[in-house]
Amino acid sequence: MTTVDERKSNGIGKDLAIYACLLVLAGLQFVIAYQKIGAAQMFGRMLTVACVEAGLAALFFMHLWTEKRGFLLFVAIFTIAVLLGLQFGWTDSTRMVVGAPFSK
Amino acid sequence: MSQADSTVEGQVTGLTIGPAFSIPTKKLAMWLFIIADTMTFAACLVAYGFLRNGSADWPRPFHSITNVAVMTLILLTSSLTMLVGLRAARAGDKAGAFRWTMITAAAGVLFALLHVREWLGLIGEGMTLFKNPWGTGLFGASFFSITGLHLSHVTGGVIALVVVGVRYKGGRYNADDIEVLGLYWHFVDLVWMFVVPLVYLLNLAH
Numbered sequence: 001m002t003t004v005d006e007r008k009s010n011g012i013g014k015d016l017a018i019y020a021c022l023l024v025l026a027g028l029q030f031v032i033a034y035q036k037i038g039a040a041q042m043f044g045r046m047l048t049v050a051c052v053e054a055g056l057a058a059l060f061f062m063h064l065w066t067e068k069r070g071f072l073l074f075v076a077i078f079t080i081a082v083l084l085g086l087q088f089g090w091t092d093s094t095r096m097v098v099g100a101p102f103s104k
Numbered sequence: 105m106s107q108a109d110s111t112v113e114g115q116v117t118g119l120t121i122g123p124a125f126s127i128p129t130k131k132l133a134m135w136l137f138i139i140a141d142t143m144t145f146a147a148c149l150v151a152y153g154f155l156r157n158g159s160a161d162w163p164r165p166f167h168s169i170t171n172v173a174v175m176t177l178i179l180l181t182s183s184l185t186m187l188v189g190l191r192a193a194r195a196g197d198k199a200g201a202f203r204w205t206m207i208t209a210a211a212g213v214l215f216a217l218l219h220v221r222e223w224l225g226l227i228g229e230g231m232t233l234f235k236n237p238w239g240t241g242l243f244g245a246s247f248f249s250i251t252g253l254h255l256s257h258v259t260g261g262v263i264a265l266v267v268v269g270v271r272y273k274g275g276r277y278n279a280d281d282i283e284v285l286g287l288y289w290h291f292v293d294l295v296w297m298f299v300v301p302l303v304y305l306l307n308l309a310h
Contacts, residue, residue, distance in 0.1 A: 012191065019184045026176050026297070030169055033305035046301035053297040061183055061290045071125035075139065082143050086150045 018060045025053045134284045138291045141257075145295050148253060149302055152246045156306075163238030164309045165226065172304045175218050176296065179258075182211035183293045186286045193272065193279035201282060205269035208289065212262040219255050223248070247303060254299055257292045264288065 032045045059065040064072055125132065156162050166172075189204030226247075233248055235241040268285045271277040 012188065015184060015187045019180065022180050022183075023177070026180065026300070029301050029305060030173060033169065033301070033308050034310075039306065043302075043306060046305060047298075050297045050301055054294050057183070057290055057294045057297070061187060061293075062287050067127065068125050071127060071135075074125065075135065078139055079142055082139075083146055086146055 014060065018056055021056055022053055025049050025056075128280065130280065130284050131287070134287045138287065141291065145250075145253070145298070148250050149298060152250055152302065155242050155246055159240045159242055161239040162307075163236060163240065163243050164307045165229070165231070165236070165238050165243075166304055166308050169305070169308065171218060171222050172300060175215055175222075176300055178211050178215045178218070179293050179296050182208045182215070183290050185211065186289045190279070190282050190286050193282040198273060201279070202269050202273040205265055205272070205282065209262050209265035209269065212258050212265065212289075216255060216258050216262065219251065219258075223251075243307075250299060250303055254292070254295055257295070261285075261289050261292050 029046050029049050032042060032049070035042065035045075037045075058075075064075060127135070185204050185208045189201050189208060192200035192204055230237045231244050231247075233245050236244050264285055268277055268281050272279075272282060
């Protein structure tokens with residue numbers, strides 16, 4: 001079933017390297033959790049690390065990197081569009097904070 | 105017109121159109137499921153952020169990161185064992201592929217047990233879906249919903265690992281099925297990378 005296949009067969013070494021990177025990045029999230037910074041800054045840093053982790057896992061563990069470029073673009077564009085579309089609720093969330101959910 | 109399109113005496117026919125992106129059908133179906141599931145988890149996490157941002161007394165009940173750190177380590181390692189199993193399957197090593205697939209399933213079971221233990225601990229401290237001793241009751245609902253959704257994915261994945269592993273060993277499934285299942289398992293791991301910081305680490309009691 002492999003696709004653009006055997007150019008991705010670099011042995012277990014690459015998988016171990018990605019695994020090690022993921023462990024380090026996961027550890028970094030725990031370090032960030034104990035930093036003396038604001039919640040918004042902490043959220044931004046953790047989300048950035050999580051996105052890098054997810055990217056590595058999708059590209060190398062799920063072999064997206066070695067699929068056809070068209071498919072990579074399809075997955076990336078579709079997913080990013082949905083994630084961006086979900087962000088329209090934040091303004092309402094802020095209205096809730098100030099106690100005016102139906103403010104003009 | 106793509107290369108996959110073909111003509112019969114000048115007429116375009118759909119019967120001979122190849123799979124989209126030259127990806128085998130089962131694999132494409134799994135990817136489409138993963139994309140759809142991404143929307144589900146993203147919607148849950150954004151809704152969680154919405155509630156957290158809009159609640160003045162959001163609780164921070166987690167005093168230790170040990171449990172969640174161990175759970176993360178187990179899930180990440182299970183992704184690696186899944187890859188090893190896939191490599192064995194591709195190499196035609198049936199026994200090795202079966203063994204690594206079962207090790208992955210065992211890691212999933214361990215993860216689920218730790219998760220349930222954590223849930224029981226929180227329930228023991230008085231947390232339910234609708235109330236908790238620390239702050240807004242919305243926390244329990246969002247926490248149990250998100251982690252429960254993830255846990256259900258892990259449980260389903262463990263069952264699928266056992267079924268596919270056994271059938272692969274019996275000769276009914278092949279390496280392609282291990283690969284498709286591996287995609288699902290890595291996705292479960294990927295989602296956890298977002299659940300940990302948003303649901304656990306941002307709610308640590310300092």
